[in-house]
Structures are given as structure tokens and as C-alpha cells.
Amino acid sequence: ATPNVNDATNTIDLKLTGVTDDAHNPGVGSVSSANYTVDTRPADTIGPTTATVALASSALTAGQTTTVTITFTEPVSGLDVSDFVVPNGSLSTPAANADRTV
Template identity: 65%
Template sequence: FDASDIVLTDANGTLGTLTANADGKTWTATFTPTANVNDTTNTISVNLAGVTDTAGNAGVSTATSANYTVDTRPADTTGLTATITLADSALTVGETTAVTIRFNEPVTGFANDDIVLTDANGTLSTLTPNADRTVWTATFT
């Protein structure tokens, strides 16, 4: 029995060095969960076909742990919010205005296709973030 007999596909973590007790029946290792995960359906399995007992009998099938929870996400209970402001809220033909979208925390993956302009009666230039990705600006035409 060694680490190659352990299946961590659904574990959301890694195991440290395996250590056997004196009779070889109980093995222990330190489990380190993967960062930034929230999952309640984690399991660790052992491929018994790769293991033999002291008489040389090979194991059959797999042994799987019960589900366990891994929640290593940062404690963020506020959720993401955004405030949208226009520098000028009364536009006439040919005018443009700066649009500022301010998030309460840094964001990634934010792009023009995330903006709904169905009732806007205009277009938006490419969004540009500030250095910490909390404030995004564009020009509305």
C-alpha cells in the first residue's frame, strides 16, 4: 500500500506522507484542502486492487470515504455590488458621457458583454479598469 493506491480525484486536496501503525492495518496521512473551494461532495478512495495482505491476497474494487465538506473560500459575506454613475444624465444628439462602474471589491472577467444596454438607447466603449479592478470606466454614446 502506497500513495499511488489512493484516488484523490474528488478530494479537493492532497495527502501528506502515509504512515502505517505497527500492525499495518491503519494508515494515516495529513490532508491539506485545496484553496478557494466550497464543495460538500468530496471523497477519498483507495484502489484495493493495488493492495495485498500479508498472505499475498489482492484486494478487490475500491473503498471510498463518506462525503466531507471543504470550504476554504475567504470569509466574504457581503457579496458583490456595483454602483453605476453617468457624468451627464441629460444627453442630446452627438453628446457622450463618462460612465463609471464602481464595485465593492476587485473583479475579474468583467467585460462589455456583461453590460445590458437593452433600454439604454446608446452604445458603450470598451471598459477600462483601474489598477485594483474596482472601478471601471467607459464612454456612453
């Protein structure tokens, strides 16, 4: 396997034209194995690098609230209000889903 590669589309192909049966009849065509995956990347050593932030409503007046949904590409921990900058507003304590990705 090639180092630092994750490839999910691999098969082993066999050309039957290179073999014969006991009656010396040549093989015909080829066959392929089922798909297999190869992952030679090193263990995860980089933290989250991307997330999406979506607002239920993007036009608020004084005193109104909206739900903010943050979706991470991998589970996170330690997220709290101090991680945000919210000019002209405030956030309540974030709540995570069971997978810790939202």
C-alpha cells in the same frame, strides 16, 4: 473566537483588584490591552454582489457621450461590453483602475 465573525474592537481587560504586591497591598483599578482583531469567517467564496454606477452627465442628446464610472466593493475581472444592457446607446470597452475596483 466565535465562528463566522469579524470583530475589530477587542481588548483584554485585567482587574488589578484581584492581585497584591509583595507588601500585600491590593491592586487598584484595571488595565486593558491594545486592540486586536478576530476574523473567523471562511475564505471568500461569493463573487461581487453590489456596485455603484455613476454618469458624468445624465442628460444627453443624440451623438453626445458621457463617462460611466462603475465602482465595485472588491476587485473584479472579466468585465466587458457584453455585461451591459444599454437601451438607446452603446458603450466603449471598459478600462479598469490598478485595483480593478473602478
